[in-house]
Amino acid sequence: MKRDGLNLKYLFATVGLLSFGSQIAFSSSMQKNVRRAIEDDNTIENATGVLDFYAHTNRNKTIRCAAFHIGQNYVATAGHCFLGAMDCNGATVRWSNSSLQAKCVKVVYSNASESFSNGNELSSDLTIFKVDTAPSAKIELAGTSSSATESAVLEAVALPIKIKNGRSGSERTASCRLNVGPTKNIFGQPKAADTATHDCPISENPDGTPLVDARTGHLLAIHQASNQIPVFGEGTTGTESTLKNIQYAKILSHLDMETISRWERTPLTNFRIGGFSTDVFNTGFTEPLALKAVTLPLQDGADTLSFMAHNGLDSTLEVVGADGNRMIFAGPRRAGFEQRFQFKAPVTVIIKSANTGRAPQIWLEDIQAP
Secondary structure (H helix, E strand, C coil): CHHHHHHHHHHHHHHHHHHHHHHHHHHHHHHHHHHHHHHCCCCHHHHEEEEEECCECCCCCCEEEEEEEEECCEEEECHHHCCCCCCCCCCEEEECCCCCEEEEEEEEEEECCCCCCCCCCCCCCEEEEEECCCCCCCCCECCCCCCCCCCEEEEEEECCEEEECCEEEECCCCCEEEEECCCCEECCEECCCCEEEECCCCCCCCCCCEEEECCCCCEEEEEEEEEEEEEECCCCCCCCEEEEEEEEEEECCHHHHHHHHHHHCCCCCEEEEECCCCCCCCCCCCCCEEEEEEEECCCCCCCEEEEEEEECCCEEEEEECCCCCEEEEECCCCCCEEEEEEEECCEEEEEEECCCCCCCEEEEEEEECC
16 A cells, blocks of 8 residues: 555656646747747837947957848848948847847948048948848838928837847837938038938937838838037027037938849949048947958959059058958048059958047949959
């Protein structure tokens, strides 16, 4: 009887463990289903994420911005978040309100140029890249550009992201105003026609945050930066000034994306990185930069490529040809110094800081097979 009792206890214990194991399995299954339900939720808040871009010599430190899914695993952010680089440099996106994390696999378009323009730029301060995984949620682009020849005020909401316990989340802000219109001067610099200003409340990880139409949820613009500027004559006397906060954004429409898609299928003829003024657009980084800027492929069946290089603003350009031939091109502290080079393709272009981690002002143009 004692032996039978032990067997009985063993049986009950075994059944209990099996039941407990089933509860664990059920709980794990429920967690996966809940997580999957969140990731499959098509609300536009879930189309946003935290972008980490590894531009520094110390690979443990990142440039952190916001980014958002625009469909088919294409992601948009502000161009200066990639420093205008055409290479992923290990960039990742942690999608909001889910456990999804994506890796950048290809940069489609990238431009962080502000202080240099030849009049033919497609758009300023914009990066479009492709990732290996994305939520089903996406932010639709407007069919036409929101920029206008006459001033207009659009009702918008922002989708800022916040990080808590290592996970990112996003919620809509209250309605805010997006001011579009003719080209503006900001900080004494002329801005491109696709520039808008806004008063949307954005604080944490702001650059790259999407601003969407308050009614339709379609994208209106991408937040670029916030700055305070001195204003004279507003509630002051004499020569005294007050500080005024100004926030500006880059307008992006479906028409822009059509142009970018065509551009993606054609060989590079020009490439820019940085282009920020030290006084106005200084990133504030002090750590040295070291990032792969672009790999230039073969063109027209030729085995060499030639290009014109421009350099300046505390940066060094290193070019490595397919045969190992290496060149280091250190320009002056101002832009404008240029030289033509020819290398065995494919050609790898690397950007390094000459002094600090300020955004480098470097560009290649007239890239062609000799």
